[in-house]
Amino acid sequence: MAKQGVGVILSERRTRSQDSYQQLVPLNWLLFDEDLHAVSDIDVPLSLFNNQVRHCRKLFAEEILKRYEGSVEVESIEFWRPKADLPVDTLIDEQWRKTNSDIKVLAKPVALSRSLSATLGGKGKDVEIVHIIVTARKNVSLNWVFFNPKHTGGHNVSKIHVPPSLYNDKVRHCRNLFVEEILAKYESSVTVRSLRFWKPVEPFSVVNASITAEKWNKRFNPIELAQSFSEVLAGELNDATIVHIVVTAEEESKKESSEVHGSPAGKS
Structure with a gap:
């Protein structure tokens, strides 16, 4: 034919x-x-x-x-x-x-x-x-892990697409994006103000993203909210085999959650 x-x-x-x-x-x-x-x-x-x-x-x-x-x-x-x-x-x-x-x-x-x-x-x-x-400008793909101290075993590595305007901006302006992603992927409601970003001290493989509370301070450095992902990650962005960012955040209290969703606290 x-x-x-x-x-x-x-x-x-x-x-x-x-x-x-x-x-x-x-x-x-x-x-x-x-x-x-x-x-x-x-x-x-x-x-x-x-x-x-x-x-x-x-x-x-x-x-x-x-x-x-x-x-x-x-x-x-x-x-x-x-x-x-x-x-x-x-x-x-x-x-x-x-x-x-x-x-x-x-x-x-x-x-x-x-x-x-x-x-x-x-x-x-x-x-x-x-x-x-x-x-169009391509979004920047980042490998990231949401670290919850209550779960000290393996943590799933996720990929998030960050708009260039946010990638080059202060990371404080990226918090809403990650809060929405945490809710969508992990069904966990966290507060925007508590969300913090961390960078692995040494290359951290996406294959086994295991984090323990004991090793936390030695393996990750905090990223200042006034810094941008572009300046923090620099050349590491091209390596798709490593975790670029680790995220921590506090869960909303039942009172906060009920107020957000319009339900009186204490009522089911």
């Missing part, structure tokens, strides 16, 4: 989508970053297609995570319209990137207050071209 070209496949897919999902608008798009990505397709809900592109950011962030296993900062996503028609079957290789290294030469930025429908106009119906190019 002859192999179909990218343009043919996307064209057929677009026809099927138009027939089956009148409320979805199929578009061809390209993720523009240091990696070499092929042109992809995406179904944009009509309500988003006609709305400001700022409201499309979350949709594309989810698509990037699903397709490329890449976590990006939602607020950093920008949309660009190619200055010249870019065929969907364009081979995005090293040679292409050398020729098209500057996104500002390749495409025009789309104002966040503008809609995709207004930006594309009639071009949105052309199934043979790339409609939108997307740029």
